[in-house]
Amino acid sequence: MTFSNDNPNADFSDVGGSSTTGNSSGAGGKADFSDVSAGSSSTTAGGGTTYVVKSGDNLSKIAKRFYGDPSKWKKIHAANSDKIPNPDLIHPGLQLTIPDA
Secondary structure, eight states: OOOTTOOSSOOOTTOOOOOOOSOTTOSOOOOOOTTOOSSEEEEOTTSSEEEEOOTTOOHHHHHHHHHSOGGGHHHHHHHTTTTOSSTTOOOTTOEEEEOOO
16 A cells, blocks of 8 residues: 555654553553463464463363363364374463464
8 A cells, every 4th residue: 555655754743642551640650460360372373362371271271261161172172283192181381272263
């Protein structure tokens, strides 16, 4: 897409806004990450999500987290069969692809 004013040094001086993070004092403070769980996930290019297995996880728990149904663990196993030869044995740190629901 081409615009008549393609400038690599874009001028954002007319853009207003404020930055607030929920800190009512307005002063810079530390972010509150107390509600963040230990596992991590991100969207993959293939349309699924990448999830890093944490201690205590199993495929049923992960399926319940992402799909709301623990019986859908087979969908996760099928998408990761190259990484999970035995669905009863997954280890913390393993990166799984979670297919879209």
